[in-house]
Amino acid sequence: MIKNKKTRDSARKNQRFLIPPINLLPRNRSTPDSARLSLPLLPRNRSAQEEMVGFVVIVVIVSIALLILLGFLLRSSGKSAVESFEIENFIQSVMQYTTDCEDYTEFLSVQSLITACDEGGTCLNGKDSCEVLNETITGLIEKGWNVNEQSAVRGYKFNIMIEEDEGFLPLLSLQKGNETRNYKGAFQDFAKKGIDYEVSLNIYYD
16 A cells, blocks of 8 residues: 555656646747737838828928919019110110101101101101101000000100200100009100200000
């Protein structure tokens, strides 16, 4: 009986040593733990992509707004493209323009025709010099400055003044359209035979 008891005690001890160690269980769970640790990375990548898409959308919106603003500025600048130097250049060109009025030597320029009109002269064809002067300048202004409701130019005023003892008196005055608060102007003066002349032009626009 004692021998059998020792045999049973020895078998129990052997069974106790055959139980697998408890610390082996965490090793089997190493793969799920690493997978669980990597899961939060997915939302971070998605958030970065959403931020990038939002940035691109903002850039596109800003670009479109800048293009609209640029187009508006270009249209606005086109409507108010009236400068004093342009009017000054126009007057200089008009003064040198050759008219249809001929004297015994040549066809007169507008500047020479002004003095002929002041003196009451006539052209070789019998036409009054002041009438030719009026027609010539009116035609040049109409070609140079488009005055209508669809144009930025709303009107003009052209004057040729002669200096007399009592001051400057008008020799020729031309006007068309409306006078607005916005206008640009220029003038040019010259003298001939001791008489001073002044030619001026105002352009009115919106």
